[in-house]
Amino acid sequence: MTSSIPIVAKPIIVGKPAIVVVDIQKNGFVSDPANERLPFMSDTAERFLRAKTVIDAARANNVPVIFIQEAHRDDMIDFGRELD
Template sequence: MTSIHGNVALLIIDAQKGFMPAVFDAKDTVSRIRTLLAAAREAGIPVIQSQEMHRKERVDFGRELDGSEDIHCLEGTSDVEIVEELQPIEGEFSIIKRRYSCFFATDLDLLLRGLNVQTLIVCGFLTDVCVHYTCADAHQHDYYVKLVQDAVSGSSREAHEASLSAIQYLQAESLVYAGEIVEMLKKPANA
């Protein structure tokens, strides 16, 4: 069983309609994220969702388009919408981001400190891009990371596996499975 340090929050990264065609096993990944989300809600832990969103004038992409990515996640398009099965509810938090990491130029760190969170349970899209950069930044900000490896999908299986390995290198006990987290969340806090 996975060990958890301090208070936890569930961070769902970019579970947006526009990313579904870009990743492998999108439907299965969304299903596992939905299971995690239900368990987090039942346990009463904070839920935070990020959305990558760029201005329609395309002034905030920076170097993002230098690689393989094309124009994506423009404000006002359906691509930025959270998939139906994972829609946030009252009392959950949202982070709009212009870059890969949920920490870069957002108030995520401030929110986590306000919630007194020490451990992030991370799932979402894309393993090799936004998930990877967010986990690396979480590590740099001294958070414990529990990356739910069967609740993330990447641009390819090879890129997905490489990112999992890189994150595991940063924090030796960071990779977990959805079933482990669901069981952990069912246990009372003092158990």
């Protein structure tokens, strides 16, 4: 069965956009601490700088930026549960 309903492209952003930034707080742009519980990715600094360009562009265009911090139990037993 073939549909005769045309496919219409929809806008990427509908309504009131916002940027949600996970785990990048003010200390995210400093060197990795020696006692970090989880190792950073080797290109963390570059990733954070790319994220900062998105954050700066959002702010320049009056798009709200929402910062959240993911937290895990001290024993890390829950690490990765968000992937389930």
